[in-house]
Amino acid sequence: MDTPPILDHQELCTRINNWVHHGRRKDTYPPPPSMGSSPISELPLELLSEIFLFCLPEEKYPTPSPTTAPMLLMHVCQAWRRVARHTQELWSTIHLNYRSLDEDVPATGLWLSYSGEAPLSLSLSIDFNERPHQSILNLLCRYAHRWKHVRFEFRHLSCPQVYNLAHALDNVPMLSTFEFRARDVSTSNIAPITQLLSTAPHLKELTWVDDMADTETLLALPLPRLSRLSLSMNYGRLDYLELLDQCENLEYIRLTRPSPDILPSQTPRLLTKLTSLNIARDITGILNHLILPSLKHVRVHLDADSSEDDNDRYSRLGVVTPAIASQKCWDPKDLIQLIERSSCQVESLWINTPVTDDDLLACLQACDQSLKSLTVRGKQPCSALVEMLTPRRAMLSSLSASSEDMTCLCPRLSELVIDIRIPNSCSLVELVERRAELASQPDTTISPFNRLRLHYPAGHKDIPILRHIAIEANAKERNSMDLTIMESRTGNLRGSSAGRTGPYLYRRNISSSR
Template sequence: MSDLKTPYSQINIPNTNPSAVELKGESIRNIVIERQQQLDAVLLHISGLETVMDGIKILHLELVEQKDKIIQSMTFHNGLVSPLWRLPTEILSQIFHHCLPEHKYLSPASNLAPMLLTRICRQWREVAMGTPSLWCRLVVDLRDRDWEQAAVYYGSWLNRSRGYLLSLAFRGWYSSKHHNLLQPYINQISSLTIGFDEAADIPEHLFKDLPALQELVVLGGFGISDASIFGQLISRLPFTMRSLDVWQLPAFDIVHLSSFNPAWAHLTIVKITIIDPDAFLHLLRLCPNLSSLTVDIVFRRTQTLEPLTHANIQSLFIVISSFIVPLLPGLFNALTLPNLRVLQARCHDDVQWPHMQLRSLLARSRCPLESLIFSGQVSDAQQAEYIALIPSLDKVVSK
């Protein structure tokens, strides 16, 4: 393009007196006409170049699409001679199980197995969709705003379980509309974890008609002030129950524990918060088959405890919330645990560790203790006594 300077290019219009400049109107109009012609020519070139660029973009997209098709064809035909392609469905299903996240409950996210496995190829999708055991664990978020759409998605997941036992976790509020989702699968639920929002109004039918339920975890974070509400609900649990975790619920006393007495007899694992030491011993009496107990004892008073022998408990974890009165000595004096293998006790650091009482418990029980974990002021000499008393004890940890 030619130089665009003119005899008038140096004029400073705001600072120049028009009368002092010889303006030739015809000459300036010719310059403007010439510039318009130049502008039209440049715009034409730009338009032509944009057309070429659009053509290149289209060609590029077509080539990329062709590349993807070629790669897909190569992958497919390589798969035909791959040993993985010839794997029996049963083996491929087992491999898929090892792809699942190592969580108790699975998220229905599209970028995680098992959903991810359905997006690889047609064969993998058919195998994944036809393997019921891949779809037996699920987290259901009951707080989903678009519940109707979410219910369809969760329902399709659960339908793939085809009668297998289910492990389900529910986040958020539980109501009748959520119960409708479970109704077709009510006989399959063997493990259930449920957490309530604050100030939740617990439905009466919550734990009814769960004939296959073996494990129940009830999470806290809700406004329940009376443990008897859950006592009534838990009393409806089936005899198939083996594990109960109500650790985050309000503390239970003897009356609460007795109110759902039928559920205790078959339990082998319990996590719970209770009020008094006599309630702790009462719990052990109610659970003759108990093998593992985790208990937070909110002691309100000292008591004279009747001796108790529990023949089956193997793992005992006691948390003492009170730091005013030392209450572990009374418990250790009352208990005889001939099958105990793991003992863990935690109390306030200012409370003196009941060494003599624990030594008497171990000597009286003659248990095959393997692990002793405690918090408190325990000397090396006292730890050595425990090891000398119980030959099977190979782990003593002071926290």
């Protein structure tokens, strides 16, 4: 076989160029498209404006940044700059971590001037350091008539009152959500906030986080108007029942601390509209004094003495931190008695606290016929729990059996989230398979799982089987099973000494469309 001749570099480039252009001259090709001729530039301005809105960060209160919308859109071209400049909704949300009068006030004023007449979502964080910063507050108060969602974070205001919100008083007709976070703030410097909120006719949702609070201050809030209330304090004492007496329209409540004093026996408070309860495990004793006939959603979490976020992160890895280890098992009797006393139909239960197997099963039995969603984060699932949730044939005299003969705990359960590592000794395959099989039979009362979020150690035998089940289910009926499996592997931890290992997460989401 003859060896092809070796071409020099110039000849090789010439041949490649001729091959690419097929012998045509370069000037026969159309020029590259200009910005004005790009397909996106042909879109109607209204549609381009809508597309820009989808570019906004997902945060409720995004911090302005040149690398994200809307500022990034202003630097693409003049046409985009004009569209972004006149799209009011792009400028209607902002979080400002206030630091400088000379820089922050003019920049914030310019930003808000672009928002036109759009309703505003504003977040302001200030470290007062015992000094007034009235200029930025005056600027925001100029737009008070358009406030819809507002968050204030105030720190280091132990002094007498040094600021006011006078320009916003009786001028917040649209305000529906307010969040106040205070650290080292005196009662006199909280007064402007309570005065402002008392003039908000449409305020429905309030989050109040204060390291020192008192019942008198909170009673000054417009509690009867609220449908959602979240309270968290580090110190002080609150009379929760006195507060709840004023919350006749409450639909959601979150309580974390402080732990109330032992309450004397008294007539339980009836809250007819409350559907969602989010409460720290150490204050569930207050439930003995409530009747909640509309309650549907319950969340019980670790008390606020330890960081819930940290505990969640370590518990999902199967690591026991000192904070978790020191926690006693939660006794759910107060919650169970509330459910029985209220005759409510709890549909979702979220537990992130150590609890014994028997107590967890008792919780599920209390909402056996109504529960549709269960999230477990505070303890590893036990074989007893899986066994009770798995449909089994009832003991019948007849040898023939149908789906009606199968019984299990929580037959309507369709969503299961186990956000802590499932041990190798525990399997959920039979649980998932049996519920899927029975759900396809006529006249069944047992629901299949349509959402599963499970945390396994890498290599667990359940993983490939459950993925196969999800694929088959979605092939029969699109989006019928949403399966997410988190795998934890063992490897070297960053910064650890040689030879030390620890668990880390490897997430793999199985899309329902696959």
